[in-house]
Amino acid sequence: MVYRRLHxxxxxxxxxxxxxxxxxxxxxxxxxxxCRRELPYNGPACTGCALPLPATPAGTEPEGAGLxxxxxxxxxxxxxxxxxxxxxxxxxxxxxxxxxxxxxxYARLLGELTAAxxxxxxxxxxGMILPVPLHPGRQRRRGFNQAxxxxxxxxRRLGAVLELRACRRVRPTEAQSALEASERRxxxxxxxxxxxxxxxxxxxxxxxxxxxxxxxxxxxxxxRRQGVKTVEVWSxxxxxxxxx
Numbered sequence: 001m002v003y004r005r006l007h008x009x010x011x012x013x014x015x016x017x018x019x020x021x022x023x024x025x026x027x028x029x030x031x032x033x034x035c036r037r038e039l040p041y042n043g044p045a046c047t048g049c050a051l052p053l054p055a056t057p058a059g060t061e062p063e064g065a066g067l068x069x070x071x072x073x074x075x076x077x078x079x080x081x082x083x084x085x086x087x088x089x090x091x092x093x094x095x096x097x098x099x100x101x102x103x104x105x106y107a108r109l110l111g112e113l114t115a116a117x118x119x120x121x122x123x124x125x126x127g128m129i130l131p132v133p134l135h136p137g138r139q140r141r142r143g144f145n146q147a148x149x150x151x152x153x154x155x156r157r158l159g160a161v162l163e164l165r166a167c168r169r170v171r172p173t174e175a176q177s178a179l180e181a182s183e184r185r186x187x188x189x190x191x192x193x194x195x196x197x198x199x200x201x202x203x204x205x206x207x208x209x210x211x212x213x214x215x216x217x218x219x220x221x222x223x224r225r226q227g228v229k230t231v232e233v234w235s236x237x238x239x240x241x242x243x244x
Contacts, residue, residue, distance in 0.1 A: 018030060023035075029109060031113075036113075040085050040089070042085050042086045042238050045083065047081060048067045048068065048071035048077055049071055049076060049081050050233070051240070051241075053066075053068055062083065062084065077213045077217055077220070078232055082118065082232065082234045083238035084237070085236060087209050087238060088240075091110070094109070095209060098110070098146055098208075099142070099146045102144075104149060108149075110150055111153035111154055112157075114153075115153045115157035116157070119157055125158040126202040127160060128160060128200040128203045129151050129161070129162050129204050130163045130199070130205050131147035133145070133167055133192065135172040154206065154234070160204070163199065166196025166199065167219070169191055171190070173187050188217075192219055193222075194226050198226060199223060199228050202229065202230040202231075203228050205220060208237070209237045216235075
């Protein structure tokens with residue numbers, strides 16, 4: 001209730017303005033309808049890893065279109081995976097400005113868009129949302145964890161617990177995008193530890209961008225060892241492999 005009142009006062013004092021074109025925003029978002037329609041939506045996409053299915057141009061929201069060939073042949077990233085956007089302009093610029101420029105207003109915008117899309121799905125909501133933890137040293141230097149800030153509107157919209165304490169990143173890791181496949185596995189192996197009460201039976205791991213899937217995959221395995229029955233992976237955007 002307090003959040004809604006403060007947000008109403010803020011919207012009256014500072015009407016939303018589109019961050020992409022400078023025109024008035026739509027509703028209470030800093031994004032106009034024409035720019036919103038042109039965003040690189042990630043659909044139809046694989047429900048196991050969130051990669052777009054072959055021969056599907058960006059422009060529609062993700063749908064439950066089934067598994068891609070890679071997930072059918074092996075193990076999917078999670079029981080369900082969701083990414084609202086492809087990691088392409090202008091979404092990649094907004095995420096970069098959030099992470100490395102401290103533009104926290106972009107977290108609310110991207111989080112609200114993701115929350116609205118997830119709320120429209122015909123799927124049961126998780127009891128807990130787990131943002132991917134940063135190593136404490138990196139979070140101190142950055143001043144915030146972008147996954148947490150993006151997940152706040154999602155948890156609020158879906159009525160899920162936002163878990164911020166039980167899972168810890170116990171050692172620093174290198175950026176996955178700069179490593180070879182075998183190095184990526186070693187890089188995140190054992191990087192997380194669960195130090196709290198048992199999690200909910202249904203948990204969604206949340207990150208800003210799924211790049212290789214190794215980081216969220218390590219958290220999925222950790223949660224399953226804790227007895228979680230249903231684990232989903234959610235993100236704002238999905239990076240595409242080279243050549244896609």
